[in-house]
Amino acid sequence: QVQLVESGGGLVQAGGSLRLSCAASGRTFSSYAMGWLRQAPGKEREFVAAVSSSGRSTRYADSVKGRFTISRDNAKNTMSLQMNSLKPEDTAVYYCAAISSWYYVTEVQKYENWGQGTQVTVSS
Secondary structure, X not given: OOEEEEEOOEEEEOOOOEEEEEEEEOOOHHHOEEEEEEEOOOOOOEEEEEEOOOOOXXXXXXXXXXXXXXXXXXXXXXXXXXXXXOOHHHOEEEEEEEEOOHHHXXXXXXXXXXXXXXXXXXXX
């Protein structure tokens, strides 16, 4: 298992940028694919982005492609999400989560370990 803690959320104007970080504890971090998922008020939790265990492969939801960049540093047990050109519809609680199988990274219910979430609010 891996324990996850997110940071970096906040309030930003539309068009601005934020960088979210996820710190992991446990020796098994590098064996997991990692993802960012989000949940807006009144909506279901949704997939945002994922990075493979090695960091070589990434995947993005269509809604964030070209604006968000996911990365990880296995030596430091950290993962990041750089969010640019933010829109009000990006407002949500953002969670980092770990998953054993890359095959299922877009499936929210398949993630095994979750952080507590960090709020991102984009004002218009």
